[in-house]
Amino acid sequence: MSDSHSITFEPVNIDMEVGEDEKILDAAFRQGIHLMHGCREGQCSACKSYILEGDIQMERYSTFACNDSEVEEGYVLLCRAHAFSDCTIELLNFDEDELLNSAPLQEIETEVIELVEHTHDIVGLKLRFVEPSSYDFKAGQYADLIIPGTEDHRSFSMATTPTTSGHVEFLIKKYPGGKFSELLEDGIDVGDRIHLHGPYGNFTLKNGHVLPIVLIGGGAGMAPVLALLRHMSETGDTRKVRFYYGARTVGDLFYLDEIRTLGEKLQDFEFVACLSESADGADELGLTSESGMVTKVVEAREPDLHKAEVYLCGPPPMVDAALEMAAQQGVPNDQVFYDKFESPLAAE
Structure with a gap:
């Protein structure tokens, strides 16, 4: 059992405990404190903060995220x-409404109940909660699935x-050579068990x-967007x-x-398919479509x-290009929300 230390976050005046063997961000998740984060691998700077007091050491990280x-x-x-004394940390990026308004990290055993090929490279995976039988999260969040x-x-997402x-x-x-991709091809089936950690x-909204x-x-980024649309439809959101x-x-x-059906329940909704190679067939499907990269269309x-x-x-x-486009359009940082996952092969 490692030593435990107290962490105080400023300027929000939130306290928590952290063991020396756990990362500060993980300890916050465990205690239901929803700090801003991105990759969780030291590759981005979403969780960058400033040490006001205390002894903190970091595991391996990218100097692009935090230089020398x-x-x-x-x-x-x-x-x-990792903290090796009591510490005071200044949060540089936070949403005060979200800090204590998110579910703590949960570990759930699930069972595969459905696998669906939506396209040549997008697979739908449905998991039933086994133990515990419920899961607390918000629409748009993501989870970690443990490779059996x-x-x-x-x-x-x-x-x-x-x-x-x-x-x-x-x-x-699905990515060629990806570990989870191989499972989806010929490694898991209905009835198999998968452990889930989340939410993140x-x-x-x-x-x-x-x-x-x-x-x-774009791609599997359909998942959290679909979750937001489903949520807005359920709650009667009136925004454009x-x-x-x-x-x-x-x-x-x-x-x-489903996108069409959800849109009909919203007051002012439009779906635009942005097709970079060919728009053939879009009219037959009754789609509003544009040729070109999605960021250029937006x-x-x-x-x-x-x-x-x-x-x-x-x-x-796509996310990098969209962030650059949003910045050029003068969108304030606090009006931009994103999750960006690297290819699984980056971790293999």
Whole structure:
């Protein structure tokens, strides 16, 4: 049993305990303190904070996320940080409404109840909660799924909302040579057990916000966007919503019928398929479509993007391009929400 120390977060005046053998970010999740985070692997800077007092050491991290001069000044990545004394830490990036308003980290044994091929490289995976039989999360968050027989995990966004009874749905992109991809091809089946850890992520609708919403997705980034749409439909959200989904061709689109149905329940909704290679067949499906990369389409169609909340989820290059486009359009940082997952092969 490792020694335990007290952490005080400023300027929010929140206290918690952390063991020397656990990372500060993980300890916060365990105690229901929802700190801002991204990759959780020391590769981004979403959890970067400043040490006001105390002895903190970091595991291996990317100097692109926190360079040597920043470390010398006292900056730290909480996802890689261990405390070896009582500490006071200044949070540089936080949402005060979310800090104590999220579920603590949970570990759940689940059972596979459905596997569906949505496209040539997107698989739908539904898991039933076994022990415990319920799971507390917010629409738009993600979870870690443990690869059976290993301690490795992969992070996937959830497409379901908390009102879904007894199960959760993931939309997973298959990568050649990926460990989880191999399971989806020929490694797991209905009835198999998978351990889930979660929830994580800040890709959630904020209570009381009234700005229009622009959703930008691609690939498996459909999952959290679909969760938000389902949630808005369930709650009668009255905001203007535009959903731009980037794909190569019409064959890469899925869940079109449900998106149409959800949109009919919203007051002002439009779905735009952004097709980078070919728009053939879009008219036959009754789709509003544009040719080109999704970020270019959004830039052209949303001149007032700075007056909206922007939600991004998809392949890292798409998210990076969308973040750059949003910055150029003058969208304030506190109006942009995203989850960006690296290819599984980056961790193998």
